[in-house]
Structure formats: C-alpha cells, structure tokens
Ligand SMILES: NC(=O)C1=CN([C@@H]2O[C@H](COP(=O)(O)OP(=O)(O)OC[C@H]3O[C@@H](n4cnc5c(N)ncnc54)[C@H](OP(=O)(O)O)[C@@H]3O)[C@@H](O)[C@H]2O)C=CC1
C-alpha cells in the first residue's frame with residue numbers, strides 16, 4: 001500500500017483564498033488593509049526567494065506588503081531603529097525578520113524588540129510563553145501549517161504518539177507545544193537522542209525538522225503513520241540542483257499512511273499561515289472578530 005499524499009500546495013491555495021476573503025471583508029467593512037513588513041538583512045539566496053514569494057502572495061491576498069532589504073553590514077542599532085519604526089506604524093500589522101541574521105547581530109535582541117501583537121512569526125518570548133501556557137498567542141507559521149494539515153488529514157489527534165525530530169525554536173519546539181495542546185503524547189528528538197530509528201518507529205505522527213537531506217529512512221516509519229516533512233534541502237543530483245526533504249520520500253511513501261512532499265508540502269503552508277497570522281493581527285489590533293479556522 002502506498003501513502004496518501006498531503007497536497008500542501010493545494011491546501012495553501014485554499015487557506016490563502018480564505019485569507020483573501022477575510023481581507024476583503026475587513027477592507028469593505030472597516031476600511032482596514034492588513035499590512036505585512038518583511039525585513040531581510042544580507043543576500044542569502046534562499047531567503048531572497050522566500051521574501052519574493054511572500055511579497056507576491058501578500059499582495060495577491062489584498063494586503064499591503066512592505067519589504068526592507070538591508071545590507072549585510074547593517075548594524076544591530078540600525079535594525080532595532082527600523083523595528084521601532086515598524087512597531088509604531090499603524091499601516092503595519094505584521095513584522096517578520098527573516099532568519100538567520102548575520103553573525104554580528106544578536107538575533108534574540110532583534111526578535112524581542114518586535115511588538116508581540118505584530119510578531120506574526122510567533123518568535124518573541126511573550127508569544128512563546130503564551131503558547132506554552134495555552135493562552136492566545138501568535139503561533140509560528142511552519143508548525144501552524146503542519147498542524148492545519150494534520151487536523152485536515154486525521155481529524156482527531158488526541159492520544160496519538162507524535163515524534164518531532166528537531167528542537168529548534170522556530171520549528172521543533174513550537175510544533176511539540178501544538179501537538180501537546182492537541183493531546184498527543186509528544187516526544188521531542190534531537191541530535192543526542194539514543195536510537196532515533198526506534199523512537200521514530202513509535203510515531204503515529206512523525207514530524208521531521210532536521211535539515212539533513214533524506215536522513216529519515218523508510219524503515220524508521222511505522223506502517224500507516226502520518227509523516228510531515230519540514231526539511232528544505234538543496235542537493236546536487238545528476239548535475240542539477242534539487243529540493244529534497246529530511247525524509248527519504250520514496251521509501252517512506254511505501255510504508256506511511258500519508259506524507260507531505262518536498263516541494264509542495266509544508267513550505268507553501270508556511271507562507272499561507274504567515275498571511276493568516278497577519279490578518280489575525282490586523283483583526284486583533286482593531287478589536288474585530290478574527291478568522292478562527294486559520295488559528296491553532
Ligand atoms: N518548510 C518550511 O517552511 C521551513 C523549513 N525549514 C527547514 O526545516 C529544517 C529544520 O530547520 P530548523 O528547525 O530551522 O533547523 P535547526 O538547524 O535550527 O535545527 C535542527 C535540529 O535538528 C537536530 N538534528 C541535527 N542533526 C540531527 C541528527 N543527526 N539526528 C537527530 N536530530 C538532528 C538538531 O539537534 P540539536 O538541537 O541536538 O543540535 C536541531 O534540534 C531545515 O531543512 C530548514 O530548511 C525551516 C523553517 C521553515
């Protein structure tokens with residue numbers, strides 16, 4: 001039996017459609033246009049692709065997009081001054097600072113300078129704390145996208161064994177929090193985990209967020225499991241650059257019950273959730289009802 005393919009690209013298009021409807025209602029009803037500011041420091045080519053995609057999709061959803069591209073040698077003080085301006089700008093409802101930042105800038109200081117109400121990435125300590133304590137927060141886009149796909153595919157998640165491989169602040173840890181809030185039994189695995197294949201084989205839900213091309217083999221996957229592949233890895237194959245995930249897709253697909261492809265899985269959902277969070281932030285800023293279906 002081969003796995004159902006969870007079509008993140010199609011799902012993301014649906015989510016963006018719902019966001020666009022919400023934006024149109026907000027503009028017509030209250031005269032408010034949600035605005036997203038994206039800040040990119042330096043020239044990282046992958047980041048440039050994402051920033052371009054985000055800008056185009058933001059405008060397509062009827063929102064305002066403000067892009068700030070800063071030189072590699074921008075000082076932390078200049079970046080903090082820009083954040084302060086964006087915090088104070090009523091046309092900006094969401095602020096995203098593309099990571100990683102250059103090494104001479106302290107990323108935590110920059111992130112925590114963002115007004116939590118505008119922190120559409122959900123990376124500030126305030127939003128992290130709200131999520132961890134089960135309070136209303138801005139939820140990080142990648143884990144939120146994974147959760148929406150899991151709910152859509154599985155319905156009820158309660159009681160399932162979930163294994164998240166990777167414990168980063170931007171993916172692994174918030175993913176674990178969201179699955180815990182869904183009453184999964186959560187294991188958070190990482191580079192020091194003993195016998196990772198055995199740990200993975202216990203998973204009804206396996207989320208891979210490692211950054212190592214095709215590390216998760218087919219025989220690490222429990223038959224029938226739902227596999228969410230967050231990894232975006234560029235590899236050279238047959239003289240061409242290709243995008244592969246953290247999961248050996250061909251092998252896992254033969255065992256899993258369902259699996260997300262790379263590309264066309266988690267990536268497009270991340271951007272769709274960023275737009276959803278921006279709409280949510282705009283609604284909250286004006287005390288208006290927010291789009292419940294697009295939240296955690
Ligand atoms: N689709 C999307 O929208 C997004 C995709 N990504 C992609 O997801 C992947 C992960 O990103 P991110 O979370 O930022 O990565 P990080 O590099 O911040 O974290 C990687 C995690 O994987 C763990 N790890 C590394 N090697 C191993 C190993 N051999 N066995 C088990 N665990 C291991 C690390 O463990 P330890 O903590 O012990 O070092 C760490 O916790 C990347 O491919 C990235 O490009 C990221 C964000 C969004």
Ligand SMILES: Nc1nc(=O)c2c([nH]1)NC[C@@H]1CN(c3ccc(C(=O)N[C@@H](CCC(=O)O)C(=O)O)cc3)C=[N+]21
Nearest residue numbers: 049050097098099100121232263264265267268270271
């Ligand atoms: N502050 C911050 N927030 C982020 O959310 C953030 C970040 N920094 N830094 C980098 C990572 C990575 N990330 C992706 C978003 C979309 C795709 C995406 O759309 N991927 C497409 C393919 C795109 C391609 O061809 O490269 C897909 O998987 O189908 C991928 C990766 C967000 N990140």
